[in-house]
Amino acid sequence: MPDTPPVEDLGDGVWSLPVPIPGNPLGFTYVYVLTGSEGPVLIDTGWDHDDAWDALVKGLARTGHTVQEVRGAVLTHFHPDHTGLTGRLREASGAWLAMHPADIAVTEHLLSRDDDTRRRELADQMRAAGFPADDTAELLAGPRYSPPPVVPDLPLADGARVDLPGRDLRAVWTPGHTPGHLCLHLADGGRLFTGDHVLPRITPHVGQFPLTADAGDPLGDFLASQRIIGDLPGADSLVCLPSHERRFGGLRTRAAEIMEHHEDRLAEILLLLRTTGAATLWETSRGLTWRRPWADMSVRSRHMAAAETAAHLRLTEERGLTTRTGTPDLPRWAAVTGPDAPA
Known part of the structure; x- marks a missing residue:
């Protein structure tokens, strides 16, 4: 510190x-x-x-x-x-x-939601992202968010x-x-x-x-x-x-x-998806390079990392580089391939 x-x-x-x-x-x-x-x-x-x-x-x-x-x-x-x-x-x-x-x-x-409501919403988000049940339970048991x-x-x-x-x-x-x-x-x-x-x-x-x-x-x-x-x-x-x-x-x-850093991260995500095939948000986040290995991160840090990965995936969707598959309850992202894929 x-x-x-x-x-x-x-x-x-x-x-x-x-x-x-x-x-x-x-x-x-x-x-x-x-x-x-x-x-x-x-x-x-x-x-x-x-x-x-x-x-x-x-x-x-x-x-x-x-x-x-x-x-x-x-x-x-x-x-x-x-x-x-x-x-x-x-x-x-x-x-x-x-x-x-x-x-x-x-x-x-934020101030319109009580703590129980925020925790239920967080649990739903983590399940849809593909987080293991143990990670979800651990994060929900931690300190509450302070609006x-x-x-x-x-x-x-x-x-x-x-x-x-x-x-x-x-x-x-x-x-x-x-x-x-x-x-x-x-x-x-x-x-x-x-x-x-x-x-x-x-x-x-x-x-x-x-x-x-x-x-x-x-x-x-x-x-x-x-x-x-x-x-x-x-x-x-x-x-x-x-x-x-x-x-x-x-x-x-x-x-x-800062912009170059994010473009490099977008390229890393696309390479990962082309290698692994369609993946959940948790699988994608776990497969990326982080300053600390994924296995060594606290569950709160993993949640923040997943939120950052999610923002990158949204931008790849906006650019036409990925498509969303799976179900609304458990979406997956796949890289767009073929002759019509954006450069």
Whole structure:
């Protein structure tokens, strides 16, 4: 687990506050503080944990502000390491919470489901993916998923300006990692807050949910978003401030590397299916190369890996490279072959 770096003044009224994620290999989420003429605004809030809240409150004090002075928080996406403290923040300060409408809809959906319902839906998904019964039982017995504590009150559409008087901070919609993921462009400061869309070393997770859904194309959206972000005016002169790891430059080059990684993965999947024949999602996922051998992964990691494989399979369907066979309860994917197969 990486060491948590110190609070840092990045200049021009921008601060980075590393907020810990206890027990998670990511280690921390960067919460960014931007000062404006009528109070500070946060980008993300961090994980819902007492240690995380203490780090946020103490970090804000280092910037010369109290949590009660926070004007609002822009949330890059709905994942709990970014939205977990929204409830405490709203209670302490009355701050507005802004998020893209697509992720607001996801948040509303998650909060409408009780834990038993979510677990039944997860079990159905894993059976349809072909997971062994033992894996399904183990995952269902694990910790419950934590949805965001509250629904954000301000929809923030692509290109919209954030309510931060005295600064020009604008939303850039980059769907893929989640349907409503946002990057934030500080046009008057030459900075881009990339959330989890572009990270300097690791490749952001892109999953298909539900696992065997035959609609949507999150990976296709993600690749299109990488092209959009890489084509921002002056992209390679921007200082990129991600939610994890470290700040970086060379945005266009990094976006191209991420796209190449996914194209390589698509090629690996097609080669596997041409070798093995039609396969379930679990069989396909198990047959791919992962940083850790499939047999050594925790069941939670296998589930995440399968979600990523599912997103790749959806894109191969969209490109006409695979077809879905089997049954709705247990679909299989087969590579399209023959003279009419796409190149």
